[in-house]
Amino acid sequence: MGKRPVMAITGTSRGIGSEIARHFLENGYDVAGCSRGNAAIDMEGYLHSQVDVGSEEQVRRWIRLIKNTYGCVDVLVCNAGAIAAPTPMAITSGEVLRSSLNTNVEGTFYVCREISKIMMLQKHGRIITISSMAVGFHEEGTSAYSASKSAVVELTKILAKELAPLGITCNVIAPSIFMTESVKAMGEAVLKRAMEKLTIKRLLTAEEICNVISFFAMPQGGCITGQVIHMGLVI
Amino acid sequence: MVSKERAFELIQDSFGSLQRAGLLADKIVASAETVLLGIGSPLDSIGFVTFIAEMEDRLYRETARDIYLILDDIHTFNIENPYLTIDALARYIVMITGSQKEKHG
Numbered sequence: 001m002g003k004r005p006v007m008a009i010t011g012t013s014r015g016i017g018s019e020i021a022r023h024f025l026e027n028g029y030d031v032a033g034c035s036r037g038n039a040a041i042d043m044e045g046y047l048h049s050q051v052d053v054g055s056e057e058q059v060r061r062w063i064r065l066i067k068n069t070y071g072c073v074d075v076l077v078c079n080a081g082a083i084a085a086p087t088p089m090a091i092t093s094g095e096v097l098r099s100s101l102n103t104n105v106e107g108t109f110y111v112c113r114e115i116s117k118i119m120m121l122q123k124h125g126r127i128i129t130i131s132s133m134a135v136g137f138h139e140e141g142t143s144a145y146s147a148s149k150s151a152v153v154e155l156t157k158i159l160a161k162e163l164a165p166l167g168i169t170c171n172v173i174a175p176s177i178f179m180t181e182s183v184k185a186m187g188e189a190v191l192k193r194a195m196e197k198l199t200i201k202r203l204l205t206a207e208e209i210c211n212v213i214s215f216f217a218m219p220q221g222g223c224i225t226g227q228v229i230h231m232g233l234v235i
Numbered sequence: 236m237v238s239k240e241r242a243f244e245l246i247q248d249s250f251g252s253l254q255r256a257g258l259l260a261d262k263i264v265a266s267a268e269t270v271l272l273g274i275g276s277p278l279d280s281i282g283f284v285t286f287i288a289e290m291e292d293r294l295y296r297e298t299a300r301d302i303y304l305i306l307d308d309i310h311t312f313n314i315e316n317p318y319l320t321i322d323a324l325a326r327y328i329v330m331i332t333g334s335q336k337e338k339h340g
Contacts, residue, residue: 060301060303064301067292117284118288120281120284120285121288121292162281165281
């Protein structure tokens with residue numbers, strides 16, 4: 001029996017991160033997950049760490065632990081993200097802006113940077129980052145969040161170009177709406193308005209998101225890099 | 236603490252790994268003046284980053300401690316004019332492995 005592929009996922013304590021982790025554990029992966037809180041997954045092959053992805057030092061320690069445990073990383077899913085209730089930019093606090101940039105941009109940056117060092121040495125790997133439909137919508141009230149998710153797309157495309165010579169691909173998923181506690185907290189009115197703007201006017205399922213990750217992760221995906229898959233809407 | 240001589244050996248070993256991985260065309264003999272980053276370096280950007288990753292890996296195996304090579308922390312490194320020699324890196328490794336030992340010990 002061959003060695004199990006290794007996937008690292010950020011933000012696995014709830015929401016889509018938890019669903020992605022469970023899906024790939026069920027499909028033969030070893031999964032190293034992290035979140036700020038305790039493990040929410042109790043399955044064979046799952047290794048949890050408490051990490052604030054916005055902390056450079058904590059990310060370094062986490063990635064070193066993964067390397068020492070598994071020796072390699074085949075797939076990274078940068079899922080952890082911060083989302084705040086929508087407010088017009090004129091009354092958006094600096095704290096909301098800093099929180100969005102810290103988790104969504106710095107977190108993605110640090111994790112991608114440290115994992116890419118492992119992938120560069122092994123000369124293969126798949127990096128998948130998560131953006132948002134909000135980027136395409138230019139949705140009112142999401143200036144901090146959308147700016148941070150737009151940055152995720154840009155840094156992923158640049159990383160894709162830098163790592164292409166080493167056989168590593170980097171792609172982005174921009175999901176429409178997947179029901180999580182954070183999304184619920186935004187309120188029905190916001191959700192209704194967002195749903196009306198979607199091309200496919202329904203909630204995404206975890207299975208649909210995992211399917212796109214599998215598509216990027218498969219060995220035959222070696223020439224697909226720097227791409228953004230928008231789920232549920234036409235941009 | 237990693238001595239300067241040992242740092243040179245680790246750097247030489249890392250060059251060997253890069254050459255075996257096809258990231259270095261020719262064998263490089265590490266000397267104090269060998270340029271790692273900047274004009275005259277045999278490493279391209281990918282090669283340099285891979286070299287740093289390789290060195291961090293070797294330093295971990297050597298010391299059993301998490302050691303990260305952070306360019307901004309190297310005394311002689313100027314971000315406005317990136318230039319790094321093996322001598323500067325070796326001195327930094329001696330310093331950082333010594334100070335980390337004190338910090339954690």
